[in-house]
Amino acid sequence: MKNILPFISTILVILVLSSCRQESVSPIRNVKFDPNLLNPVKAGNTTSCVSHTYYYGGTAKDLGVVYSKMVLVAFDEGLTQANVSDVVMNYGFVAGLGTPISSNSASLYPVELVAGLSCAQVEQAISELQSDASIAYAAPCFLSGGTQLLGISNEFIVTLTDSKDAEMQLNRLTKTTGTAVVTSLGNQVYVLGADKNSDGNALEMANYFQGQRGVANAEPDFLLWQTN
Numbered sequence: 112m113k114n115i116l117p118f119i120s121t122i123l124v125i126l127v128l129s130s131c132r133q134e135s136v137s138p139i140r141n142v143k144f145d146p147n148l149l150n151p152v153k154a155g156n157t158t159s160c161v162s163h164t165y166y167y168g169g170t171a172k173d174l175g176v177v178y179s180k181m182v183l184v185a186f187d188e189g190l191t192q193a194n195v196s197d198v199v200m201n202y203g204f205v206a207g208l209g210t211p212i213s214s215n216s217a218s219l220y221p222v223e224l225v226a227g228l229s230c231a232q233v234e235q236a237i238s239e240l241q242s243d244a245s246i247a248y249a250a251p252c253f254l255s256g257g258t259q260l261l262g263i264s265n266e267f268i269v270t271l272t273d274s275k276d277a278e279m280q281l282n283r284l285t286k287t288t289g290t291a292v293v294t295s296l297g298n299q300v301y302v303l304g305a306d307k308n309s310d311g312n313a314l315e316m317a318n319y320f321q322g323q324r325g326v327a328n329a330e331p332d333f334l335l336w337q338t339n
Contacts, residue, residue, distance in 0.1 A: 160230035163253065165314055165331055166321045174261065174314075176230040177251035182237055183262045183334065185217040185248040185306070195220070198245045204228060204236045212334055214264045216293045216304045217248065219334065221262070241307040248305070250312040254338070262334035265306065267317035270328040271299040280325030290316055302332070 160176040186195050199208050199222055209221035222240075224233065233251065240249040250263035271277035281301065285291055289309040293302040303320075305313045313331045320329035 160234070163251075163314065165317060166328070167330060169321075169328065174253040174255070176253075177233050177237075178254050178260065179228050179230055179233050180224055180226070181252050181260070181262075182222050182224065182233065182240070183219045183248075183250050183252065183264070184222050184240060184246055185219050185265055187245050187247055190245060194245070198243065199240075202236070202239065204232070204239075214266050214304075214332065214334075215302055217265045219248075219262070219264055221336075246307065248307050248312070250314070258338050260336040260338055262336070263312055263314045264332045264334050265313055266293060266302050266304050266332040267313040267320070268296075268328075268330050268332055269301045269303055269317075269320055269326055271301070272325055272327045273299070274325055277325035280323070284320060284323055284326075288316060288319065299327075 162176055163174040164171045165174060166172070184199065186198065190198065196208055199205050199220070204225050205222055206225045207223040209223065211218040211220045213219070224236065228236070237249045237251060240246050248265045250265070252260050252262045255261050269281065271281060274280075277299065281292070285303065288305075288311075290303050290305050293304045295301050303316070305311065305316045309316060311319065317329040317331045320326050323329075
């Protein structure tokens with residue numbers, strides 16, 4: 112990730128995970144969730160989880176399975192803060208809602224999950240959240256080195272090759288994947304955005320763009336926390 116730090120303002124927030132919970136949020140109301148989600152027999156256990164990777168300098172780096180205690184969510188822009196709390200706290204697997212963090216194109220909320228979920232259940236929870244019309248984006252977090260939490264923002268960084276048709280290929284890729292160019296950082300480097308209507312989250316889209324014609328490198332933009 113060292114090569115993207117000069118181009119983007121990757122956010123470092125020092126917090127204990129319990130601080131994601133707000134005192135003012137509504138109590139958990141088991142209204143909008145699949146009761147089977149909290150059943151390990153139905154949802155599976157950690158042995159059935161997919162191990163995720165991202166690319167750095169063309170080399171795959173391991174992220175492991177999704178983190179079981181938190182996900183990132185962006186809401187429809189028309190929602191008020193009160194509406195946001197009402198939406199997310201209607202899910203029985205949500206324990207609390209944290210303070211939003213801004214990327215270039217969205218406000219991303221850390222959503223604390225109830226204890227005891229497996230990574231497979233978290234992936235199902237993300238799918239449940241993305242099916243909500245009030246939610247624009249939902250993505251996992253990953254634990255690195257035992258203390259650093261990596262959240263998948265809604266953006267990824269694409270560096271193009273020097274080929275004459277690289278920008279044309281970028282336009283083609285954005286159209287076919289439902290992603291969009293957010294801004295140019297110069298020197299053939301672009302910030303791209305994804306939402307729930309894209310072909311995948313920012314990690315999946317970065318991995319897809321990696322190796323495509325006209326693309327020299329593609330990496331997700333991580334949000335970073337220290338867990339203790």
